[in-house]
Amino acid sequence: MSAAEGPLVVGVDSSTQSTKALVVDASTGRVVASGQAPHTVSSGAGRETDPRQWWDALCEALRQCGDAAHEAAAVSVGGQQHGLVTLDGRGEPVRPALLWNDVRSAPQARRLTEELGGSKFWAERTGSVPAASFTVTKWAWLAEHEPEAVRATKAVRLPHDYLTERLTGQGTTDRGDVSGTGWWASAAEAYDEEILAHVGLDPALLPRVVRPGEVAGSVRDGHDLPFSRGTLVAPGTGDNAAAALGLGVRPGVPVMSLGTSGTVYAVSQRRTADPSGTVAGFADARGDWLPLACTLNCTLAVDRVAALLGLDREAVEPGTAVTLLPYLDGERTPNLPNASGLLHGLRHDTTAGQLLQAAYDGAVHSLLGALDLVLDEDADPSEPLLLIGGGARGTAWQQTVRRLSGRAVQVPEARELVALGAAAQAAGLLTGEDPAAVARRWDTAAGPVLDAVERDEETLARIAGVLSDAAPLLERPTDTH
Numbered sequence: 001m002s003a004a005e006g007p008l009v010v011g012v013d014s015s016t017q018s019t020k021a022l023v024v025d026a027s028t029g030r031v032v033a034s035g036q037a038p039h040t041v042s043s044g045a046g047r048e049t050d051p052r053q054w055w056d057a058l059c060e061a062l063r064q065c066g067d068a069a070h071e072a073a074a075v076s077v078g079g080q081q082h083g084l085v086t087l088d089g090r091g092e093p094v095r096p097a098l099l100w101n102d103v104r105s106a107p108q109a110r111r112l113t114e115e116l117g118g119s120k121f122w123a124e125r126t127g128s129v130p131a132a133s134f135t136v137t138k139w140a141w142l143a144e145h146e147p148e149a150v151r152a153t154k155a156v157r158l159p160h161d162y163l164t165e166r167l168t169g170q171g172t173t174d175r176g177d178v179s180g181t182g183w184w185a186s187a188a189e190a191y192d193e194e195i196l197a198h199v200g201l202d203p204a205l206l207p208r209v210v211r212p213g214e215v216a217g218s219v220r221d222g223h224d225l226p227f228s229r230g231t232l233v234a235p236g237t238g239d240n241a242a243a244a245l246g247l248g249v250r251p252g253v254p255v256m257s258l259g260t261s262g263t264v265y266a267v268s269q270r271r272t273a274d275p276s277g278t279v280a281g282f283a284d285a286r287g288d289w290l291p292l293a294c295t296l297n298c299t300l301a302v303d304r305v306a307a308l309l310g311l312d313r314e315a316v317e318p319g320t321a322v323t324l325l326p327y328l329d330g331e332r333t334p335n336l337p338n339a340s341g342l343l344h345g346l347r348h349d350t351t352a353g354q355l356l357q358a359a360y361d362g363a364v365h366s367l368l369g370a371l372d373l374v375l376d377e378d379a380d381p382s383e384p385l386l387l388i389g390g391g392a393r394g395t396a397w398q399q400t401v402r403r404l405s406g407r408a409v410q411v412p413e414a415r416e417l418v419a420l421g422a423a424a425q426a427a428g429l430l431t432g433e434d435p436a437a438v439a440r441r442w443d444t445a446a447g448p449v450l451d452a453v454e455r456d457e458e459t460l461a462r463i464a465g466v467l468s469d470a471a472p473l474l475e476r477p478t479d480t481h
């Protein structure tokens with residue numbers, strides 16, 4: 001491999017299932033080295049991970065990168081959004097982190113929404129109506145169920161903050177990730193003291209919000225650190241905001257990410273506030289906004305259905321009249337935290353491949369319902385939908401999104417858009433450039449475009465009909481929720 005032309009930077013994606021690290025040449029965007037290591041997520045009613053697993057996975061991913069990581073001039077960490085990390089006075093986790101897909105705090109989400117002026121208040125104040133994913137609902141759940149853990153907590157962090165702090169020794173976050181907590185006022189761009197007081201969280205426990213383009217710190221002295229001392233550390237951000245940086249998207253370009261979560265989002269210059277709660281009015285990592293809708297059931301749910309049927313994930317068959325709502329983890333979009341999976345329309349001649357196709361259709365339907373809502377009204381409908389995340393590699397996912405959206409679909413060749421976005425943020429720190437402009441210079445979104453086909457309105461209407469008719473069943477708690 002030829003020598004790098006410019007300084008090296010490292011971008012990290014600490015997502016739900018694994019941590020990935022890329023060492024990137026800041027001048028060209030060439031990936032010089034990469035590594036990946038998994039984490040475990042608890043099963044049963046909750047979804048938890050010990051934050052120390054993220055650190056160990058980061059160190060392992062960087063070890064796989066070899067010497068290149070130690071030569072990096074700057075690093076940045078993108079991480080799964082919303083997770084509640086509680087640290088004691090020594091910076092050690094008080095308990096495992098409560099993750100974004102843990103729905104146990106659904107009652108707290110409902111209660112907080114009612115207690116503080118309803119959906120309209122929350123949407124206007126924080127940009128979002130709190131769902132069970134949001135950090136504020138997890139803190140309220142912890143206060144109710146484990147008050148001793150709350151008493152032991154001396155610092156509250158998000159996943160990317162935790163990793164950044166282990167590098168720099170300083171508690172920092174950024175506007176993109178903090179906008180998903182539920183305790184950040186999006187118009188004022190500041191912690192919301194009224195909400196914090198309401199949930200009994202002392203603002204002194206929260207990290208400093210670093211501005212876009214500001215240095216969060218530098219790698220501290222320590223023999224156990226995977227970087228050289230003094231390496232600059234960028235603010236980092238949530239994984240969706242990092243992928244938006246990594247694609248260099250401009251307003252009007254829709255993105256769909258298919259991973260543990262399914263997300264649809266777009267960059268907007270307008271702060272959004274949707275009182276229906278479908279769209280979360282997140283901030284992006286630059287100074288704009290990132291209206292986003294998120295599902296809990298995406299690649300893992302569809303892979304689970306394939307495994308139950310004993311099929312390869314690509315073994316779909318067309319012509320299905322079966323509807324499968326794959327809400328194995330409860331659901332966030334639509335907001336049905338108590339739901340479980342639901343099958344309707346099974347016949348003697350239904351094939352296993354058709355059932356699998358129905359799972360893809362159900363997962364994609366949830367996301368497409370929010371697509372127009374995340375885009376500005378003047379967005380050009382002929383703009384291709386950018387498809388990213390692990391699922392974007394799959395033909396069945398690509399074809400399902402194409403058929404149900406009726407839009408052209410572009411699949412970037414670059415695989416790790418979150419880590420690339422973090423790398424672009426680190427590069428921007430060195431050159432003074434806008435990270436999205438860095439990503440455009442690197443041409444990260446380049447990839448084949450699948451032409452638009454006629455939208456399959458019949459399937460969309462059938463799924464919407466089952467969803468509406470089954471509402472009472474889907475709202476009813478089952479044994480494990």
Ligand SMILES: Nc1ncnc2c1ncn2[C@@H]1O[C@H](COP(=O)(O)OP(=O)(O)O)[C@@H](O)[C@H]1O
Binds near residue numbers: 016258260303392
């Ligand atoms: N070729 C493929 N086709 C379809 N799905 C895939 C493929 N490769 C990986 N996946 C799915 O991608 C998921 C991981 O995606 P990723 O975006 O890395 O997740 P996360 O960021 O949430 O940890 C896995 O659940 C797996 O099912």
Ligand SMILES: O=C(CO)[C@@H](O)[C@H](O)COP(=O)(O)O
Binds near residue numbers: 080259
């Ligand atoms: O909760 C959200 C967005 O609001 C999720 O998108 C998480 O940020 C987790 O992402 P992945 O691990 O699936 O990438």
